[in-house]
Amino acid sequence: MQSPNLIDDSKSGSEILTQPLPLGRVLFNRIMTVLAFLFLALALLPLLAVLFEVLRRGLPNLSLEAFTALPAPPGITDQPNGFGNAIQGTLLMVGIASLLSVPVGIMAAVYISEFGRGTWLAAWIRFATNILSGVPSIVMGVFAYAVIVYTSKTFSAFAGSVALAVLMLPIVVRATEEALKLVPDSLRQAAVALGATQFQTTTQVVVATALPGIVTGVLLAVARAAGETAPLLFTALFTDQWTDGLFSPTASLSVLIFNFYNDPDPNRTELLWTASLLLVGLVLFTSVLSRVAARNPMAASRR
Numbered sequence: 001m002q003s004p005n006l007i008d009d010s011k012s013g014s015e016i017l018t019q020p021l022p023l024g025r026v027l028f029n030r031i032m033t034v035l036a037f038l039f040l041a042l043a044l045l046p047l048l049a050v051l052f053e054v055l056r057r058g059l060p061n062l063s064l065e066a067f068t069a070l071p072a073p074p075g076i077t078d079q080p081n082g083f084g085n086a087i088q089g090t091l092l093m094v095g096i097a098s099l100l101s102v103p104v105g106i107m108a109a110v111y112i113s114e115f116g117r118g119t120w121l122a123a124w125i126r127f128a129t130n131i132l133s134g135v136p137s138i139v140m141g142v143f144a145y146a147v148i149v150y151t152s153k154t155f156s157a158f159a160g161s162v163a164l165a166v167l168m169l170p171i172v173v174r175a176t177e178e179a180l181k182l183v184p185d186s187l188r189q190a191a192v193a194l195g196a197t198q199f200q201t202t203t204q205v206v207v208a209t210a211l212p213g214i215v216t217g218v219l220l221a222v223a224r225a226a227g228e229t230a231p232l233l234f235t236a237l238f239t240d241q242w243t244d245g246l247f248s249p250t251a252s253l254s255v256l257i258f259n260f261y262n263d264p265d266p267n268r269t270e271l272l273w274t275a276s277l278l279l280v281g282l283v284l285f286t287s288v289l290s291r292v293a294a295r296n297p298m299a300a301s302r303r
Contacts, residue, residue, distance in 0.1 A: 050280070054276050054280050057270075057273035057276075057277075058273040058275075058276055058277030058278075059277060061270045061271070061273065061274045065080050065081070066081070066082040066083060067082060067083075067087060068080075068082055068084045069081060069084055070084060070240060070242070071083060071085075071240050071260075071268065071271060072267060073240075074263065074264075074265040074268065075265060083253065083256055083271060083274070083278075084242075085239065085241060085242050085243065085251040086251040086253045086255075086275060087253065088251070089157060089236065089243050089252045090226060090252045090254075092243060092246075092250065093157050093160045093161045093225075093232070093236060093250065093252060094161075094164060094222060094225050094226050096157070096161035096165075096246075097162075097165040098165075098168065098218070098221075098225075100162070101164075101165040101168040101172055101221065102168070102172055102218055102221075104172075105168070105169050105173045105176060105217075106176050106214060108125055108129075109172070109173045109174075109177040109180060110176070110180065110202060110207065111125070112125055112126055112177055113176075113177050113180040113181060113206075114180065115198070115202070125173075126177075129169075129173045129174060130170075132166070132170040133170035133171070133174065136230075137167055137228055137231050138230035138231065138234075140163045140167050140231045141230050141232070141233060141234035141235055142234055143163070144159050144160070144163035144166070144231065144234065144235045145159070145234040145235055147162075148162060148235070149235055152247065154247065154248070154249075155236055155237035155250075156235070156236065156246060156247040156248055156249065156250070157236055157243060157246050157247070157248070157250035158247055159235035160235040160252070162235070163228075163231035163232070164225040164231060164232075167221075167224060167228060168221035168222070168225050171220055171221040171224060172217050175213065175216060175217020175218075175220065176213070176214050178213065178217075179211075179212075179213025180206060180207075180210045180213075182213065183206050183209045183210050187209060188201055188205065188206060191205045212293045212294060212295075213293075213294060215290070215293045216290040216291075216293045216294040217290075219286050219290035219293065220287070222286055223282075223283045223286040223287055223290070226282055226283060227254060227279060227283055229254040229255055232254065232255050233255060236249060236251075236255070237250075237255075238250075238251050238252070238255045238256065238259055239251050253275050253279045256271075257272045257276055257279070260272040
């Protein structure tokens with residue numbers, strides 16, 4: 001018995017493919033598309049609202065004086081008013097924190113991924129990194145206070161740098177480890193086949209190939225550290241003057257915003273919005289830069 005032909009042979013394949021979809025399916029697709037755009041708009045709404053408010057309040061007072069002058073005393077209107085000391089302190093502490101955390105984080109990730117695969121030490125490092133990434137930032141500040149501020153009897157930029165370095169460390173480790181995992185094993189095998197040692201393979205092939213991903217992790221860690229407030233309240237504190245050195249109280253943009261928010265002086269209120277604009281711009285610039293660096297993580301492998 002011949003089986004029935006389920007497809008009409010009189011219609012060509014192109015005619016079958018170009019037949020209109022059922023009305024219900026078309027309507028469902030359009031509804032889902034509209035909902036997708038709606039949820040996208042809802043996700044972007046908080047960011048756009050923050051950017052709008054910061055630009056609206058901070059942009060009118062943006063000037064060279066704001067970047068180079070010290071905060072004017074409360075009630076004084078005939079003096080330059082700025083947050084140059086906060087910019088100096090932020091760059092100083094984030095820079096020192098990067099010097100402390102980035103080399104350690106990269107070396108730890110290289111050991112986990114390349115030299116210590118399957119060892120108990122690598123497992124413990126990964127476990128400690130995961131725990132450290134979940135610790136609240138204020139706890140890092142209390143830790144730095146107990147270890148450095150309490151023993152030295154003074155708030156300092158160095159204590160703030162240590163607290164920020166501990167916050168940056170797990171971000172650098174995890175980002176570097178993930179970047180190293182993306183490197184194909186074929187590159188490692190090819191380097192070994194050419195006579196390279198494991199150290200040469202790791203440094204000249206694996207790390208070089210994963211460099212865009214590593215840079216992305218470092219930039220994200222820097223953005224995280226630049227916007228932190230709680231650790232610096234316990235460590236660097238704040239000062240209205242220029243930084244005297246690593247072992248003295250130091251201003252920062254985030255703490256300046258925190259301190260000036262409830263200040264009755266309108267000049268300081270205006271100053272905090274300009275500082276907020278600078279801080280948001282710094283974080284956004286760093287985030288965009290990290291995205292550009294991660295756009296083609298395997299570009300180095302083709303060179």
